[in-house]
Amino acid sequence: MQIGRKIYYDKATGNVLVDTGERSGDVVETTIEQDFSSYVALAERVPATVGVLELPFGEFAENFARYPYRVQPLSRTIVFDVDATGLNLDQLKAAKIAQLNDFCNQAIIGGFVSTALGEEHQYGFDREDQANLTGRLAGIAAGTAPTEFLWKTKDAGPLTHTVDQFKQVCLDGDAHKEAQIAKFWTLKATVEVAQTIEELPSIEWN
Structure with missing residues (x-):
């Protein structure tokens, strides 16, 4: 089984709170409710202030490995900082x-x-x-x-x-x-x- 990543972000700023990462093999997909109870960064937040993007397995894999990123809240798209200076x-x-x-x-x-x-x-x-x-x-x-x-x-x-x-x-x-x-x-x-x-x-x- 292959499970894509879920990216939880602050709806106001687009800052990423949790990236669950991709998983494969003998794994079980978690629900959004389970993630909120498992991750400290989510458990301390009001759910209504948090957005989530669910990506297919392998999508943008190389970019995720190389570049920092954030979420554009209005369009709900991922913005990679490919010119990450410093x-x-x-x-x-x-x-x-x-x-x-x-x-x-x-x-x-x-x-x-x-x-x-x-x-x-x-x-x-x-x-x-x-x-x-x-x-x-x-x-x-x-x-x-x-x-x-x-x-x-x-x-x-x-x-x-x-x-x-x-x-x-x-x-x-x-x-x-x-x-x-x-x-x-x-x-x-x-x-x-x-x-x-x-x-x-x-x-x-x-």
Whole structure:
């Protein structure tokens, strides 16, 4: 599956608040409501003051990798600063690393797959999901959780989990998070050793 980026911007100024980036592979598309609950820059805003552009996968990919940009609020179009004076290699590296960090966070909260129930199921992993998982684990450790309970999956709704199955779900969630972080560190290191601006566009999350 290939998911294009969503660009959230201030309707008054056109300043970009969040660029969700592009994703492909075993990923699930988030809704606008989920994005507002997941990104701090959106959660602190009044939704009516925020606009959003949803782009097809791959659209303007090279420009996004190379140039700063903003949104023209009236026409709802993207304006790339192709003459971005003063942007040297180090500044572009910093921008690329920040972009990769955003992609990493989005990949983490996009959820994960676990076979703890004997077959694959998708589980949410946004901030609220992670807090709920941690809370239930604490209940298990304290001996206050039942031996079996319902837990929500993204693909099949609430399903019955034993304590051991739930612990495996949590381990799979942790492994998912660690894998995304490891991927970020690898890509970050690649950016840091780049010798020319021309190398940066090819360093992508997907």
